Amino acid sequence: MEKILQYLKLNGEQLDADIAKALGLPLERVRTELRGLSAKGDVMMCFVTRFHGQKKTEGWSCRVAGFPPPPAPGRKPGPPKT
Numbered sequence: 001m002e003k004i005l006q007y008l009k010l011n012g013e014q015l016d017a018d019i020a021k022a023l024g025l026p027l028e029r030v031r032t033e034l035r036g037l038s039a040k041g042d043v044m045m046c047f048v049t050r051f052h053g054q055k056k057t058e059g060w061s062c063r064v065a066g067f068p069p070p071p072a073p074g075r076k077p078g079p080p081k082t
Helices: 002-011 016-023 027-040
Strands: 043-052 055-064
Touching (some): 002 016, 002 027, 002 043, 002 055, 016 027, 027 043, 027 055
Antiparallel strands (some): 043 055
16 A cells, blocks of 8 residues: 555556556556555545547546645736735
8 A cells, every 4th residue: 555655645646547557556456455545534536537539548536635736837816916
């Protein structure tokens, strides 16, 4: 479990299949360990469906709990200047 948690801390939000490929672990083992990390509150997960052209990819998007993703680049709305 610690190996997956460290990977997510270093690389940010990742799909379960990408984690399995990067760490050289079977996908089912990664999913089992992610369920355990999620139950402890260490990892946030959500089911996602992504499309690349006509190809549909389903998986779990995972990130470390308490580490929100960085803000998107560009201007942000703010209070009007007076």
